[in-house]
Amino acid sequence: MAKKIAYLCKGCGLGEALDFDALTDVLGENGIKEVKDAEVLCSPEALAMIKADIDGGADKVLLGACSARVKTDEFGFDGAVIERCSLREQVVWCSPADDDTQKEDRQMLAEDYLRMSAVKLDKCEKPVPFQLEGEVAKAVLVVGGGPAGMNAALAAAEAGSQVFLVEKEAVLGGFQAKMYKLGPQTPPYRELEDTGLDALIAKINGNEAIKVFTGASVDKTEGAPGNFTVALSNGETLRAGAIIQATGWVPYDPEKLAGDLAYGSSPKIVTNVQFEQMAKEGKLAGINSIAFVQCAGSRDANHLPYCSAFCCLVSCKQSMFVKEINPEASVYVVYKDIRTPSQSEEVYREAQRQGVIFIRRDETYPTISGSDKLTLKTKDVLLGEDVSLEELDLVVLATGMKPNNPVMVEAPLVAFGEDQDAAKALAEQIKAANDDWSILNLQYRQGPNLPSLKYGMPDSHFICFPYESRRTGIYTAGTVRRPMRLTQAKDDGIGAAMKAIQAIRAAEAGCAVHPRSGDESYPEFAMQRCTQCKRCTEECPFGTINEDEKANPLPNPTRCRRCGVCMGACPERIISFKNYSVDMIGSMIKGINVPEEDEEKPRVICLACENDALPAIDMAAAKGYKWSPYVRFIPVRCLGSVNLVWIADALSSGIDGVMLFGCRRGDDYQCHFIKGSELANVRMSKVSETLTRLVLEAERVQVSEVGITDADKVAELINGFMETIENVGPNPYKGF
Amino acid sequence: MDYKQDFAKEVYEKVDSGAEIKVCMQCGVCASTCPLREHMKYSPRKIWTLIRAGRRQEVLTSPDIMLCTSCYTCKVRCPRGIPVIDVMHGLASYALSQGITPREETAKFGSVFWAGIYGTGRVDEAIVPIQYCLKDGLVAGLKKSLGMMDIGLSLMKAKRLKPKMFIPPNIAIPPSHKIKGIKELQRMLDKAKALGARKEG
Known part of the structure; x- marks a missing residue:
């Protein structure tokens, strides 16, 4: 029997x-007989009292x-389950x-x-950390031996990890x-510099x-953080705790510029x-005369x-290559906007100092003609005229980078059950959009x-x-993640190495990463009780759950980020989780005291995402906003963890309305668990069936x-919803 | 029009501070800063572009390169640290050395002003305007000075110009009130001019 104390x-x-006497009585009615109060609960004396009680055997502690x-430091006690009830922000303020x-x-x-x-x-319940069977693999596997990969490998090794570096x-x-x-x-940013590659490779080989x-790629990746088994194309099998994918970039295909920039018309x-x-x-x-065309x-x-x-940056640098050989050469850079952030600006400036001419064009591409000597015609927006560059020995198209990573878009939402045709059509559509090659060849239920x-x-x-990435324990670094320049890719590799080590430590300790x-x-x-419906395996944003042949879910807890979407x-x-369940x-919702209809005190619950919405609510309270005292907030790990049964429970027990506060969804989503908010929105659109069954208005959710x-905007949102509820009228299920 | 680099190279080499404009990134702060912007056809930024495009004639004949009043705001504000006014004066001086007078009136005023400094070592605020007006002859000079009457009255109101300044012996034409060591000053100026001519040559 647990010993509970409330403070x-x-x-x-x-x-x-x-x-406080009434509060003490309420706690007593709900199974907490021992209630103590303090003038200031975060004072050293009060904290010492709580600690002494926990040491004395209290294993469940409520802090009102x-x-x-x-x-969090003051009230971060070990050894007991702590529940903090926000009487200050969510009640008094x-x-x-x-x-x-x-x-x-x-x-x-x-x-x-x-x-x-x-x-x-x-x-x-107090959670018991998940432990992998057998020894936790602690090596870091780096896929890709470019600037990001090499620096990742070096950083991980210097931090004490065994590293495998695979380069194709x-x-x-x-x-x-x-x-x-x-x-x-x-500084002073005047000279071209050596790439420093030989020294870097020597350092790697010497470690x-x-x-x-080298000359190897990944054939198959199985397992989970702390326990990946990776088969290489050269027959080797490696065990790694975390993976860094630093597969770099591929240049944009210049053949596609044949029409716009005459690529291919002249060597x-x-x-x-x-x-x-x-x-x-x-x-x-x-080379006496050369033009670079930016944003090709x-x-x-x-x-x-x-x-x-x-x-x-590269065109500024390359124009310096020309000036290095022939300082008198006419070098033009035709650009839309020069974007040289941070120290790259120094390279731009140095190119200018060396006499490179920058010509700003508009959105239309320059016309390039000629075969041996080229002519480039463009609108010079700073001169306000159409200009032409004649007798060019070379035109360089500054093309961009594409990530060297197969496209894998996921279903925007899950279609299954009722409409099998729609589900199939969607699956086909997704399949067509996705590349059929792979780098890591993940043996995951949700794709490679x-x-x-x-x-x-x-x-x-x-x-x-x-x-x-959306696969825990697998990190991306460098230009595969987003376009960047070499110096950034180096730092990126180091950052990813640190994350990979964290992931291995987390797998070891049995706790979640970010x-x-x-x-x-x-x-x-x-x-x-599983019915093999596959919803959890389909909807997990992190590919945590695999399936056996009979479609039973096979969870991999070290892949899990504990959002509760499943x-x-x-x-x-x-x-269910030990400390979070349907x-x-x-039961918390059912615990709310719903007054009779004639008391004219409606009740509304608000399921709020604890990552963003809950802090916003706290901040609103701290700023002095007031809102209806008829609303009760219930923090959820992610809006994606909201089970529809809660809505049904709430409405059938007489609660007048349900609000759900989650993060922004869509392409520029802010959801910490990627599609939790999206999924919640889709699920709620289906809640109308439940509401119709209960003969209730759709506005209640x-x-x-x-x-x-x-x-x-929190107070406005809540008070607006209260008006809606007032218009809709009380829930007819009150008192049942 | 073609882009040609010959004139740009000429400016970098021969115009005082000319090479400094290489780092211009065309932000336009000089143009939005210049108090005389509304009187210009080409702002400093645009002048630099014309130089880069090789428009020798347009630049050296542009009155705008002789309009600068040396207020220094552009030089202070230029994010690339270009001494805009130095380049402007350099361009004006270079145009004159090439036998081009970009702005007639400024050139006339300049020559009177300069003659005063060279001859006496000082600028006489009564004599310079008189000499400037009379440069075109008596009748034209009277017309010009009448045309500038409002400026003269404003200067008097501000006590920058006083009637007694025009009464001899306060005034003498030609100017005779020289500084001590005028010979040494002239030697310095001659030397500077020779150095400048060597660069522009």
């Missing part, structure tokens, strides 16, 4: 605002004080208390939160090996912790990659819609590649977790996007 804080105005997002009715509503609000917390504490070419180096020289890298496999029209090779082979002599296919909806972020968003770049919340770092809970499946998906409700949230910066 209530009287600080921050809580003592004056609430009736401030939000769980603040004072946000509810009006101008008259006796409002004060009564506020007291009811506090009591409901304590009831929910008591239920939650009752249902919570016969030698290391990637594009760095194809380069003639680098632009100026060090005993790095094992290099004197070359790409920047071909020009680099010419420079390396010493074939630049005799880049930032163009018909070719590459994005900026590749390196071509401006890293899922990509736009343009085929592997993606997983670009802003907050740059290196993560964004729920350190979370020791993981989903457990009550398999005897839990939200499961129609049989067999998936039953737990369902509303999904809203609330970002972390949306504190100022």
Whole structure:
């Protein structure tokens, strides 16, 4: 039998605002007999008291004080399940208390939160970290031996890891090996510099912790973080704990520029990659006049819609190659916008100092004609005239980069069940959009590649977790992740190496990586009730769950990021975490005290994403916004973990309305679990069936996007919804 | 029009501070900064573009290269640190050396101003305007000075010009009130001119 104690804080105005005797009674009715209060719960004396109680055997502790997002150090006790009930942000700070009715509503609000917390504490177990069978593989596998891959390998080895570096070419180096020289890298940024490749390769070869496999690629990748088994094309089999994919980039196909920029019409029209090779082979002599055309296919909806972020720098550098041999040569760079961020600006400036002429064009491509000596005609927008460059010995097209990664887009939402034809059509559509080659050949239920968003770049919340892919323990680095220049790719490799090591440590400790770092809970499946519907295996954003031949889910907890999307998906409700389950949230909802209809006190629950929406709510409360005291917030790990049964439970127990606060969805999503918010939205669109069955209005359920910066719109959203509920009228199920 | 690099090279080599314009990135801060922008056909930024495009005639005959009042705002604000006014004066001087007078009135005023400095070592605020007006002859000079009457009155109101300045012996034509060491000053100026001519030559 668990020993439960509740502590209530009287600080921050809580003592004056609430009736603590009544709160103590409510806790007593809900199974927590021992309730202590303190003038200031975060004072050293009070903290010492809590610690002493936990040491004395209390294993479930309820703290009725401030939000769980603040004072995490003070209230971070080991050895007990801690439930923090936010009486400050979600009760006292946000509810009006101008008259006796409002004060009564506020007291009811506090009591409901304590009831929910008591239920939650009752249902919570202390998580037991998942342990992989056998020894955890600690090696880092780096796929791709270019600048990002080499630096990743070196960084991981220097941090103490065993590293396998796999490169498909016969030698290391990637594009760095194809380069003639680098632009100026060090102050005062005047000289071209050596690529430094030989020294880097020597360092890698000299490091005993790095094992290099050249001329090899990956045939098959099985397993999960901490336990990947990778078969190489040369017959070797490796065990790795985490993988870094640094497969670099491929140049944009210049044949596609035959129409726009006359590529192929003359051997004197070359790409920047071909020009680099010419420079390396010493074939630049005799150039008296040359033009570089920037954005050759880049930032163009018909070719590459994005900026590749390196071509401006490279053209500045390559123009210096020409000036190095012939300082008197006329060198022109025809550009739309020069984009040379950070130190690249110095290279731009140095090219200018050497007399390179930059001509700004408009959106239309220049016309290039001639065969031996070329003529380039363009509109010079800074001169305001059409100009022509005559007698050019060479025209270089600065083409952009495409990620060297097979495109794998996932179904935007899951179609199954009722409409089999639609599901098949969607599957065909997805199959056609995806490439049929692979780099890692993942033996995952959801496909062999890293899922990509736009343009085929592997993606997983670009802003907050740059290196993560949607496959835990597999990180992308360098130009495969996004276009970048060499110096950035080096840093990127180092960053990914650090993430890979973290992932191995997390697999070892049995806890989650980003964004729920350190979370020791993981989903457990009550398999005897599984109906093999495949929803969990289809919908998991991280490809956690494999399937056996009979479509039974085979979870891989080290791949899991603990979002609970599977839990939200499961129609049989067999998936639960030790401290988060369908039953737990369902019971919390049922714990809310719903007044009779004639009391005219409606009740609304708001299921709020704890990553973004909940902080926004806290901030709104801290800013002094007030909203209806009839709303009860229930934090969820992700809106994707919301199971439809909660909505049905709420409405059938007399709750008047349900709000769902989640992150932005769509192509520029902000969801920490990629498609949780998207999935919730799709599921809620199907909730109307449930509502119709219950003879209820569709307006009673509303999904809203609330970002972390949306504190100022929270109160408005809630009060707007309360008006809707008032118009719709009370839930007819009250009192049943 | 073709882009030709000959004139740009000429400017880099022969015009005072001419090579500094190489680093211009055409942001246009000089143009938006210049208090005389509305009187110009070509802003400094545009002049640099014309130089790069090889438009020798357009640049050297442009009155705009002789319009600068040396307020220094452009030089202070240029993000690439180009001494815009130095280049402007350099271009004006270079045009004159090539037998081109980009802006007649400025050139006239300049020659009077310069003659005063060279001859006496100082600028006489009463004599310079008189000499400038009389440069075209008596009748034209009177017309010109009447045309500039509002400026004269404004200067008087601001006490920058006083009637007694025009009463002898306060005024003497030709100017006779020389500084001490005028010979040394003249030697310095001669030397500077020779050095400049060597670059422009």
